[in-house]
Amino acid sequence: MGAYILRRVLLMIPTLLGIMAISFAVIQFAPGGPVEQVIAKLTGQGGGDPLSSGAGDALGGQDNLGAGEGSSRYRGAQGLDPEFIAKLEKQFGFDRPPLERFGLMIWNYARFDFGESYFRDISVIDLILEKMPVSISIGLWITLLSYLISIPLGIRKAVKDGSTFDVWTSAIVIVGYAIPGFLFAIMLMVFFAGGSFFDWFPLRGLTSDNFHELSWWEKIIDYFWHLTLPLTAMVLSAFATTTLLTKNSFLDEIRKQYVVTARAKGLSERQVLYGHVFRNAMLIIIAGFPGAFIAAFFTGSLLIENIFSLDGLGLLGFRSVIDRDYPVVFANLYIFSLMGLFVSLLSDLMYTWVDPRIDFDRRDV
Numbered sequence: 001m002g003a004y005i006l007r008r009v010l011l012m013i014p015t016l017l018g019i020m021a022i023s024f025a026v027i028q029f030a031p032g033g034p035v036e037q038v039i040a041k042l043t044g045q046g047g048g049d050p051l052s053s054g055a056g057d058a059l060g061g062q063d064n065l066g067a068g069e070g071s072s073r074y075r076g077a078q079g080l081d082p083e084f085i086a087k088l089e090k091q092f093g094f095d096r097p098p099l100e101r102f103g104l105m106i107w108n109y110a111r112f113d114f115g116e117s118y119f120r121d122i123s124v125i126d127l128i129l130e131k132m133p134v135s136i137s138i139g140l141w142i143t144l145l146s147y148l149i150s151i152p153l154g155i156r157k158a159v160k161d162g163s164t165f166d167v168w169t170s171a172i173v174i175v176g177y178a179i180p181g182f183l184f185a186i187m188l189m190v191f192f193a194g195g196s197f198f199d200w201f202p203l204r205g206l207t208s209d210n211f212h213e214l215s216w217w218e219k220i221i222d223y224f225w226h227l228t229l230p231l232t233a234m235v236l237s238a239f240a241t242t243t244l245l246t247k248n249s250f251l252d253e254i255r256k257q258y259v260v261t262a263r264a265k266g267l268s269e270r271q272v273l274y275g276h277v278f279r280n281a282m283l284i285i286i287a288g289f290p291g292a293f294i295a296a297f298f299t300g301s302l303l304i305e306n307i308f309s310l311d312g313l314g315l316l317g318f319r320s321v322i323d324r325d326y327p328v329v330f331a332n333l334y335i336f337s338l339m340g341l342f343v344s345l346l347s348d349l350m351y352t353w354v355d356p357r358i359d360f361d362r363r364d365v
Contacts, residue, residue, distance in 0.1 A: 005345065012341045017106070019337050020330070024102050027326065034118050034324045035088045092118060105330065114331040119323055124331045127316070134206050134305065134312030137227060142234050150239035151285065154246025155273065161251060170244075177240035182303040185233035189307065193229060201229050204309030230308050242285065249281040286350050 032040075089095045096104075108115065114124035122130075153169065160166045190196055193203045202208070208222050253259065254277060262272045302314035313332065320328035 005349075008345050008348070012338070015341060016334070016337055020106065020109075020334060021102070023330070023333055024098075024105070027329075028098055030324075032324060033094075034092045034326065035085070035094060037119075037324050038088055039085075109331075109334050114334075115327045117328050118325045120325070124327050127328060128313065128331065128335070131311060131313050131316045134310045135314065137206060137223075138230060138234070138304070138310070138312065141227065141231055142238050145231065145235050146239040146242055149235070150242035151246050151282075153239075154243045155250055157243070157247040158250035158254060159269075159273070161247075173240045173243050176236040179236065181233050181237055182307060184236055185229070185304055185307045188229045188233055202226050206310060230304050230310060233307075234304055246281070246285055249284050250277060253277045253281045283351060286347060 086095070093101055112125070114128075116123050117127055120127060157166045157169055189203065192198050192200050202225065206223070206226050207219075208214075208226070211219060211222060214222060250273075259272060259277060262276050263269075267275070302318055304310070305312045305315040316328065317332045319325075320332070
């Protein structure tokens, strides 16, 4: 097992390099980079506010606006002093060749040095850590709730296959999966968050303004009070796939010969299900855990964060792409790609824990 883990860890290096290289190459051709963002703001063409703090240092030459003929490299740069454009390029590191910038970025990222945000006066790592509690809360609880609901429900549906219970729960699961999470979130907001009916739950934030003044048990209640609507909106569709996957996996195992043999030996249905079938049927469920966790932890919460004003990593990544805040964009990509690779390895190790017969050392990676 040690050799297999070492091979997987070594394979992570070219995989991560490939992800970063492709993303970096795509960015080189994307219009509206950070220099153009600054130019658009100065010339009144930009609707956003990317210059709120960190990019202010690049404006030292703004008194020279209109002093020269400008540069045709950037859209809207006509009439701006070329020296000012050069200062902007140096400020954002674009005065170096792309290969040199990519190499420097990888070297820094290997040491977990992500630099500072272009447009916020804060280091990237501090910015990510600041948004982490929201994403951890959403990702952790959604993954936990979806598995706690879907696995027992899937097993029950497999045992009651074809019954009224199976038909009705399948209908509920499919309808729940068909409803977009953001639409259900809006419905919850209208009904229970001060819309047209009840005002039972808060509409924004992860905690109340007086959170630090509350006792420890009041803090727990306040925390889950704020999470109730976002989690409800996301969990409706989160457990549907896992439920049906669990059911089909158990049905496939229940029909195999070893189950018939176990029943013939006089074992109870519970012993058959959880002593024999469970171990084999759960392998495919475990395989889907890393993807489900990463999706819920990061990208899956973007719309929900917007609707309920939860300032997490999903919203941070989206705004960074819009603002062309490349240090934040690439840091998010690097961290979550690395996390995904390690969680995938952990998933394989869980295979061996569930079924000791699996030995990865005897097969190629």
